[in-house]
Amino acid sequence: MYLCPVMSRKLISLFLCLAPMVLSAQTFTHYTSVDNAFWQESRIKLTSKAPKTTPLLTISGDEKGMEFKAWGTCFNELDLDAIKLLKETEQKDIMKMLYSPQGDLRFTRGRLTMNANDYSREWYSCSDVWGDLELKYFNIEHDKENVIQLIRMAQREQPQLTFWMSPWSPPTWMKINGDYPVLSSRYNKMDKRQDYLLYSDEAKVDPDEMKLLGDRQGVFPRRLATKDYFIQDPAYLQAYANMFCRFIELYKQEGIPIDMVMYQNEAYSYTPYPGCAWTAEGTVRFNHDYLAPTLRQKHPEVHLYLGTFNTNRLDYVDKIVGQLQGDVEGLGFQWEARENLDHFRQHYPQLRLIQTESECGNGSMDWPAGEHTFGLMCDYIGRGCEEYYIWNFILTGNGQSPWGWRQNALIQVDEQQKTYRLTPEYFAVKHFARFVEPGSRMVAYKASRETPVIAFVTPGGKRIIIAGNFASEPKPISVKLGKRHLASTLPPHSFHTFVEKNK
Secondary structure (H helix, E strand, O other), X not given: OOOOHHHHHHHHHHHHHHHHHHHHHOEEEEEEEEOXXXXXEEEEEOEOOOOOOOXXXXXXXXXXXXXXXXXXXXXXXXXXXXXXXXXHHHHHHHHHHHHOOOOOOOOOEEEEEEOOOOOOOOOOOOOOOOOOOOOOOOOOHHHHHOHHHHHHHHHHHOOOOEEEEEEOOOOHHHEOOOOOOOOOOOOOOOOHHHHXXXXXXXOOOOOOOOOOOOOOOOOOOOOOOOOOOEOOOHHHHHHHHHHHHHHHHHHHHOOOOEEEEOOOOOOOOOOOOOOOOOOHHHHHHHHHHHHHHHHHHHOXXXXXXXXXXXXXXXXXXXXXXXXXXXXXXXXXXXXXXXXXXXXXXXXOOOOEEEEOOOOOOOOOOOHHHHHHHHHHHHHHHHOOOOEEEEOOOEEEOOOEOOOOOEOOOOEEXXXXXXXXXXXXXXXXXXXXXXXXXXXXXXXXXXXXXXOOEEEEEOOOOOEEEEEEEOOOOOEEEEEEEOOEEEEEEEOOXXXXXXXXOOO
């Protein structure tokens, strides 16, 4: 076939234009982190030759997938205290890294608490006038001077930040023990004689029941509360529902939009810090008869989710969800509740699932803590959760709370030197949140204790593969993408993100 010189030049020009596009579509940017050598960048090309290893994932490109909605974190007083130890320029740098649309983690959601939580400086309540059922003296003045300062710092970097809320404990005058904990300890002043209220007999509370690490003997809690610590009087229950609405209104006046609530943080943690035990009957009663209808009347724009569930007592939780599925839009999971994610995704497909609090560790802020969080992120999202929340994002020292907990954070502040470091957990989160933007679809997940792999497609069509190797030896892996393969050998104890170029 004869081609005139003009036609030949046009075809050559077209080929030269298309060639970089073809080649770039076969190239991924590879980000690697190992302990003390974080976020190393390189390039990797797809190959048409099948590798020797069996692909951990096979992605055809036709997968619908699950839409991922948001990365978020919690706003606590001890985080404010930690960041305030640093220079103002450092504070701004940190908030840019966490919240700016051009930052590392790009958080768009925040979790709040009504009244104190276990990472407040001490117990306080928005309603401290005993018997104030009309909420005449309900206020958020304490929050304005404290945690709202932290929120303002985040909003300067991400003005579109939105929030959800749950209480740890109601006001003390609304509880049967008249105090903020569930159980007495050396970290609070609750009368030890009241501990018997938790169960219907004189059984002693297991001192190891609430330990954060180690074997919980497969069931948590091993024994369920038989009494609601919230007073089950209609006037109190309605006042509490009204309290949620008043909190939403006062925060809205501060320019802080709350669009979702849950009735209780960890109703199955029988805590020495702020907490409240609820029975299944009390949970259904409050949500169905009071909180759901009150929100529909006063704040129909606010979504009611059920949680936060932190128990693997499936039959118990299933009974609650079954009775409330018509009142709530979604379910919130943390800690042992993760074990039952598959059940709720399969049996209640109309309910949305979110992860509500990443496990907090023991204050080590080391590489194993980062691996643990990386694995949690894979598993929660891979099994159907469309939002993921970090607990504390910055703490001092070993992260100890006023109630004796030592917990991890993304950023660790040295109180003496007034300096900070990004912990391995920070980079575990960065390997996800830096590129998996809201609206991305999770299209495949391979669960593994040592080598989890998860795949996303962004709204712009870029493919993202995230993998970890928690073993002590290198791991060759491959992922089949259409007719090509992404193959790599992951060094021991490492995080990886592969991002498609120029899609």
